[in-house]
Structure formats: C-alpha cells, structure tokens
Amino acid sequence: MSIRNLDDLLAEGVSGRRVLVRADLNVPLDKQTGEITDDGRIRAVLPTLGALVQAGAKVVVCSHLGRPKGAPDPQYSLRPVAGRLGELLDAPVHFATDTVGESARATVDALADGQLALLENLRFNKGETSKDDTERGAFADQLAAFGEAYVDDAFGAVHRKHASVHDVPARLPHVAGRLVLREVEVLSRLTGEPERPYVVVLGGSKVSDKLAVIEALLPTVDRLLIGGGMCFTFLKAQGHEVGTSLLEEEMVETCGNLLARADGKILLPVDVVAADAFAPDAAHDTVPADGIPSHRLGLDIGPETVAGFTAALSGAKTVFWNGPMGVFEMPAFANGTRGVAEAITKTDAFTVVGGGDSAAAVRALGLDESSFGHISTGGGASLEYLEGKTLPGIAALEN
Ligand SMILES: Nc1ncnc2c1ncn2[C@@H]1O[C@H](COP(=O)(O)OP(=O)(O)O)[C@@H](O)[C@H]1O
C-alpha cells in the first residue's frame, strides 16, 4: 500500500501534538441492558492508540456506533465504549458528550500530553453521512480542527464516503493506523488469484448493502453459500413464500437475475428454523425452505443446509465468510452459525472471517479464533475490498 502509516507519523514525533484518530468502535450492545457484548473492535484499535499515548500525543478518538439518524439518540451513545476503552488501556478516557460542540472543544483543550479523549457518536451529526459534499465538508472542518494529524484505523468503515473517513484526511496530514494496514495486507491475499476452490459464505442482516457485492464477486468465486437474513430475498425470487422473514422486496428481481446468471454457483438453504416471533423463547420448528408458514419468520438455517454447506466447503482452498447464518445471539438460533463456522475451521483453506457480528459470533460461540486465518473487523469493508472497489477511506489516505 503506497500510503504513509503510523510509524511515519511517530518518526516525525507526536509528543504534545493533537492526533485525531478515526476508529470503528461500533460494537454490539445487549438490547436490554445496553452492555457491550463483544469488545473485539475496541481491542483491535489498541495497538494504534497505545503507541500514540506512549509517544506523548494528545489523542482525540472519534467513531460511529450503530445507525442513528443524524441527531443525538441515547441508545447509541459511545459512553459505555469510553469506559471499556479506559479499562483496556488502563488509563482514563475523557469522554465528550457531543462530537464537535462545546463539550468536545473543552475536552480536547484540556488534554495533557499522552492523554486520550473520545468524542460522542459521529452519526449524531447529519454532516457525517450526508451525500451533500458541502454539508459533509462543513462537518469535516469542525472535526479536523481537533487534530494536527489524522490517523485512520477504522477498517470497518473505510467503505463509507463519510466525513470522518473521506473528508477529514483531505484537511490534515494523514496516515493509516496499524489495524488498517494489517487488514489491507491480509485481504490483498484474496484479491488477484486466490487459491481454488474459492468459497464465499454470506449471511447477516445488511441485505441490500451486500447484494451489490454478490454481483461483483460471482465471476471470481467457485461457490457462494447464502444463509442468514440474506437468503430470504433469494428464496422469494425462486418463488417461495418466506412468511415474515427479513425481506428486501425491491431486490427480489435483482436476486432472480443473479440466480439466473450464477451458473449454479449459488447455494441456498434447503431448510430453515422458522419461529413465531423474533424472540429467544419463541416457538420454532425446522421447515423446508419452500414451506415457511406465512405467520413465521426464518431465524436460522436448518441442519440439512448445514450439511450441504459443509460438503460445499470441504476441499476449499480459500474461504471468506461474512454474516452470521442466523440470529446467533439467541441460543435457539445459533446452530447454523456454529455448524458453518466449524466446517470452515475444518478445511485446510486460507480462511478469513469478516464483520463485526461475524467476529463476535466466533467468540460468543466459543470457537478457537486461531483456527481462522484472519478475523477481519470489517464485513462490508472487506467484501468491497475483495470486490476490487476503490474504498473512499483508503483512496483518501493515498492522496
Ligand atoms: N435470519 C435472520 N433474520 C434476522 N437477522 C438475522 C438473521 N440471520 C442473521 N441475522 C442477524 O444479522 C446480524 C449480523 O449482520 P451483519 O451486520 O450483516 O453482519 P456483520 O457485522 O458480520 O457484517 C446479527 O445480529 C444476526 O442476528
């Protein structure tokens, strides 16, 4: 990668300088208690933050959390993340209760050398995700005022053309952080000529984001296994009823076209676990994928599907997996994700898992992280990287 990295910045000396770090601290939270259920993304950015603190920088960290709609929304506050970050760093993290307002200015101004501040959720501000260049630019101006240099360590967000990712680096001297550098180094092994058979497994719930990627990946993969919330739009395109399962109605036609052009490469579930409600204790049964009752929703792939996916994975030489096969957070619907994850670890392929929730699933299910070749912090980001797309966050660092 022909971009400057953290070591270049450290070599210039950062003691006493304000360094703005864009991190991806978008961690999963327990819906009931609001507690962080997996802190993998916080841990992943520690090497960069630790190095800056050690070097005596005044470190200003910013991140998004979830998808608030451009205004403060308490359920998406980064405050719990500040607490966890402080524990992991074993140092106080000064939390600003806004992103670029009075609290942020005061917090940043009060930083001593080697201290760290976390700004409130970037997406509490319309400018962060705005499609309007001027609106995004105005927000980027305010953010950039908090740093004399900028470090992008938010690999999970490098595919977003957002102010903190795309516009701030145009305003400050910029470098890639340790995480971004490592992710790109590892993922570049999957571009070009991956060893075959190359199998991609896709699931999760960000259906429309990822459908676009499937189209681009199809020519390069040997098999594409689709489960999770993703599969129902495909099943519908095959003419099956999917009850109240997650469905992107307006993408059904696109999925039909993809299936028609897939040359048999796409493998869909043959059975699903269908439940009465989206709840851990909901009544549920395994039903054929073409027989989901109208009042039920599919929350996991069934055992026959796991067996079929396992067979398709055996013998693979390269595997990329993004997106849980079911609602793994609820034990009743975790078997599909567990089964497929285990099948992936049993191959002798180079295996990459990508995505905040997929990585969290690996840990939550007690699977051995070291049995995967690489666990990426970015799902959408790694998929778009594999697609060969120019990622706004990476391109901005190159300029
Ligand atoms: N059948 C399903 N219906 C609804 N949600 C699902 C289903 N299968 C998986 N999910 C949800 O998908 C979420 C993860 O999706 P996504 O964000 O796309 O993955 P990642 O963060 O790994 O990229 C998980 O919270 C999981 O509960």
Ligand SMILES: O=C(OP(=O)(O)O)[C@H](O)COP(=O)(O)O
């Ligand atoms: O969780 C993320 O992406 P992922 O679910 O694709 O891994 C990133 O934090 C980006 O979040 P976004 O998809 O709301 O822009």
